[in-house]
Amino acid sequence: MIGITAFANARRSGEVVKREIVTLSGRVQAVGYRDRVIDVARCYAVGGTVRNLRSGALEIDVEGEDDVVDQFVAALIDERPYFARIDSVERRSAQPQGARSFGRSPTG
Secondary structure, eight states, rough: OHHHHHHHHHHHHOOOEEEEEEEEEESSSSSHHHHHHHHHHHHHTTTEEEEETSSEEEEEEEEEEEHHHHHHHHHHHHTTTOOOOOEEEEEEEOOOOOOSSSSOOOOO
């Protein structure tokens, strides 16, 4: 894990920052997954949002240092809520927007 200060320093020093949109499908709503994502995001000091999709999936828009984003996504899959089930994970790159905090977005 990387600390908040180290993450901020990485951004200032010009280290590679990436953004990914991660979509989790399966039993990922009404099981506490959004709260888990926010908790894990704080631990990894990444920015972005999490929201439920009308399709029943969960969308995570995450931004941070390249390898930290990968570790964050792995932790979300490995440390999922007890009643959650992941059937598929879709990851796509997006242009970084400078997100520094992590929160919940309205259902989309």
